[in-house]
Amino acid sequence: MILEAKHIYKSYQNGVKNLPVLVDLNLDVPRGDIVTIMGPSGSGKSTLLNIIGTLDSADAGEIFINGKSIAVMSDDELARVRNAHLGFVFQFHHLLSEFTAWENVLLPTRLWRTKESKKERAEELFEYVGLIDRKDHFPSQLSGGERLRVAVLRALINNPDLVLADEPTGNLDVENARRLMDLFVQIRDDFNQAFVITTHNPDVAAIGNRRLILVNGGLKNAEDV
Numbered sequence: 001m002i003l004e005a006k007h008i009y010k011s012y013q014n015g016v017k018n019l020p021v022l023v024d025l026n027l028d029v030p031r032g033d034i035v036t037i038m039g040p041s042g043s044g045k046s047t048l049l050n051i052i053g054t055l056d057s058a059d060a061g062e063i064f065i066n067g068k069s070i071a072v073m074s075d076d077e078l079a080r081v082r083n084a085h086l087g088f089v090f091q092f093h094h095l096l097s098e099f100t101a102w103e104n105v106l107l108p109t110r111l112w113r114t115k116e117s118k119k120e121r122a123e124e125l126f127e128y129v130g131l132i133d134r135k136d137h138f139p140s141q142l143s144g145g146e147r148l149r150v151a152v153l154r155a156l157i158n159n160p161d162l163v164l165a166d167e168p169t170g171n172l173d174v175e176n177a178r179r180l181m182d183l184f185v186q187i188r189d190d191f192n193q194a195f196v197i198t199t200h201n202p203d204v205a206a207i208g209n210r211r212l213i214l215v216n217g218g219l220k221n222a223e224d225v
């Protein structure tokens with residue numbers, strides 16, 4: 001199991017009101033799974049991804065990454081685990097505008113200084129998504145779909161076990177959304193990486209081999225709702 005989230009609780013304090021967002025939520029993600037999570041706006045999808053991505057902490061519950069509880073990790077260790085095992089793709093791609101596509105993809109490797117092997121992998125990845133001739137473009141010189149594909153490469157450069165994608169197709173037209181989903185499935189088939197993808201779009205959700213819905217703070221099988 002790459003990820004286990006057990007009995008996760010999270011609420012936000014809005015003034016005097018306590019807003020429960022995640023309530024005794026459980027999720028297991030084995031290698032090679034594509035898990036899609038639907039849910040209305042405000043249901044807690046981003047909150048959930050941030051918590052399983054260790055970017056935010058739960059009020060209660062446990063997260064295990066590759067069988068190891070993150071509760072016992074130091075900040076340094078957690079940063080290392082995040083960098084080595086998790087990749088992130090967000091709706092707003094968060095590419096750094098002053099860096100080229102190539103540099104953006106190699107950013108997560110800086111931690112250990114970029115090795116030749118990483119540059120070779122980056123080269124392969126750019127080929128893989130058909131963007132090798134765009135690698136020296138700045139984000140402003142790329143289309144929305146191309147920027148997202150670059151963001152996907154950045155998420156993949158350290159060969160993570162699990163890619164977390166928060167409404168990645170939110171800003172894409174149907175054609176580009178389809179292309180991004182095909183890419184996710186192809187990556188899973190080729191590298192056996194796992195994905196957790198949140199989405200509003202039923203067509204995107206359909207690519208999951210496990211399709212879940214976030215309702216009342218918990219996850220249910222989409223087929224049962």
Ligand SMILES: Nc1ncnc2c1ncn2[C@@H]1O[C@H](COP(=O)(O)OP(=O)(O)O)[C@@H](O)[C@H]1O
Nearest residue numbers: 012013021039040041042043044045046047048
């Ligand atoms: N930092 C925060 N402080 C207070 N409330 C928040 C915060 N972040 C999210 N929320 C609230 O938590 C709920 C879930 O938000 P979110 O996880 O962003 O939902 P989704 O991604 O499904 O749209 C929403 O009602 C939102 O207003």
Ligand SMILES: [Mg+2]
Nearest residue numbers: 045046047166
């Ligand atoms: Mg969200």
